[in-house]
Amino acid sequence: MHLCELLQFLSWMQHSPQTAPDSVDLYAQQVGRSGRDGDVAVCLLFFSSQDLEPVRRAAARAAISLNDACVTSSVVAEKLDTSGIAFVPGAAFVSHGVAAARIPTALGLLASAALFAVGTQTHEHGNVLRGPAWSCPPASLSADAAHVLYTALFPSYAASGSFFASCSMATLAGRQHFSHYGVGATKAVVRALEELDACGVVLVSKWRGSLFPVASLRDLKPSREEVELAWAPASLRQQQSARALTKAVSFFSESSCISMRLCELFGEENEMDRILQACKCCVCQSELPLF
Numbered sequence: 001m002h003l004c005e006l007l008q009f010l011s012w013m014q015h016s017p018q019t020a021p022d023s024v025d026l027y028a029q030q031v032g033r034s035g036r037d038g039d040v041a042v043c044l045l046f047f048s049s050q051d052l053e054p055v056r057r058a059a060a061r062a063a064i065s066l067n068d069a070c071v072t073s074s075v076v077a078e079k080l081d082t083s084g085i086a087f088v089p090g091a092a093f094v095s096h097g098v099a100a101a102r103i104p105t106a107l108g109l110l111a112s113a114a115l116f117a118v119g120t121q122t123h124e125h126g127n128v129l130r131g132p133a134w135s136c137p138p139a140s141l142s143a144d145a146a147h148v149l150y151t152a153l154f155p156s157y158a159a160s161g162s163f164f165a166s167c168s169m170a171t172l173a174g175r176q177h178f179s180h181y182g183v184g185a186t187k188a189v190v191r192a193l194e195e196l197d198a199c200g201v202v203l204v205s206k207w208r209g210s211l212f213p214v215a216s217l218r219d220l221k222p223s224r225e226e227v228e229l230a231w232a233p234a235s236l237r238q239q240q241s242a243r244a245l246t247k248a249v250s251f252f253s254e255s256s257c258i259s260m261r262l263c264e265l266f267g268e269e270n271e272m273d274r275i276l277q278a279c280k281c282c283v284c285q286s287e288l289p290l291f
Contacts, residue, residue, distance in 0.1 A: 021248065023241075023244035023245065023247070023248050024244070024247055024248050024251050024262075024265065025244075027248065027251075027252075028262055028265070028266055031043045031262075043258070045252065045258065047252040047253070056245065059238075059241060059242070059245070063102075063238050064102055064105050064106050064109065064231065064234050064235075064238070066227075066228060066231050066235070067097075068097075068098050068099075068102055068106050069106055069109055069110070069227050069228075069230065069231040069234075070224060070227050071093070071096045071097060071098050072093060072098055072103065072106040072107060072110065073110055073115065073116075073221075073222050073227045074096075075088065075092055075093055075096055075098075076088060076107075076110070076116055076214050077221040077222070079092070079214065080116075080214065080215070080216045084215055084216050085179075085182060085183065085185075085213070085214070085215040085216075086213075086214055086215075087169065087170035087173055087174060087185075087186065087211050087212070087213050087214075088211070088212045088213075088214055089124050089170070089209060089210065089211055089212075090103055090124070090209060090210035090211070090212065091209070093106075093212075100210070103210075103212065104121060104212075105234070107212060107214070109230050109231055109234050110222070110227070110230060112230065113226070113229065113230030114217055115217070115222040115226060115227070115230060116214050116215065116216065116217060116222075117182070117183050117214065117215040117216075117217055118183065118212065118213070118214055118215075119182070119183030119184055119185070119186060119187065119212070119213030119214070119215075120183075120184070120186065120187050120213070121210055121211065121212055122169055122186040122187070122189075122190055122210070122211050122213075123169060123207035123208060123209060123210065123211065124168070124169055124170065124208065124209030124210055124211040125166060125167065125168055125169065125207070125208050125209050126166075126167045126169070126193075126204055126205070126206060126207040126208070127164050127165070127166060127167065127204075127205050127206040128153060128164060128165050128166075128167045128193070128202050128203070128204050128205075129163060129164040129202060129203040129204075129205060130157065130163050130164070130202065130203075131196075131197070131200040131201050131202045131203050132200045133199060133200035133201045134201055134202065137149060137196075137199070137201045138199050138201075141195065141196075141199075142192065142195060144177070144178070144188055144189070144191065144192040144195075145192040145193075145195040145196050147175075147177045147192070148172060148189065148192045148193065148196065149196060149201060149202075151175075151177075152171075152172055152175075153165060153167075153196075153202065167193070167204075169186055169189060169190075169211050170211060172189045173185035173186045173188075173189050173213065182215055183213040183214065183215045184213070185213060186211060186213050257279060257284050259279045259284075260279070260284075
């Protein structure tokens, strides 16, 4: 049977607790996928308040407090004290009480307010092993890959005398060769290592830690008031998400007809009677329809 023929018989769609909708709007969008072919569609909702616990935990881990934003700003300002660009390890934020999962969001808030420039998060350290083409690298290497190979990896292997060397992303990205990339220096180093890996010169493995490139956009350290202004929109979004989640729990917990309640929220007034007549749920009917 061809795939196009198989899809004609595909009539079930299941959302597990791990993908439970965290708002009524998202639920309406998901159930709206059924019935688009014009045939009768039945939606069965099996709900427990525990189903949304993973959503609650994820929201709690990602929630950024004003203290998180201020501490993140202070750590970045400290690292940039003597230079215009810095590569800050994730451990520097964690040691000051900012959870690892919240670091990218906190930095994103500061960047959106133009308090700092923030690059792509990368790994902090990695092991680089000699590949089969180590002794005969191709002549067509890019300038970045050649620089990493001949000025960093070759001396590192010669010093260690082993078949692998430890690679520090901050050290490589901080080289003068990559300075013109700014906060994109780590990304350029990653591309260079991937190029060397692809042509068999090295084998990159066992990346660990996290590194965040940051750069200053002005001479003055951001004040607490500026950080608070940057954090305020995120706080509002977090409150809106929490209210939407509470509303979803309340909506799913009610035992009345879901179709009618969705119609009350998103439908037209003149649709109520038609929905009530057409609805085949166990609330509006004595039993579920059989197909």
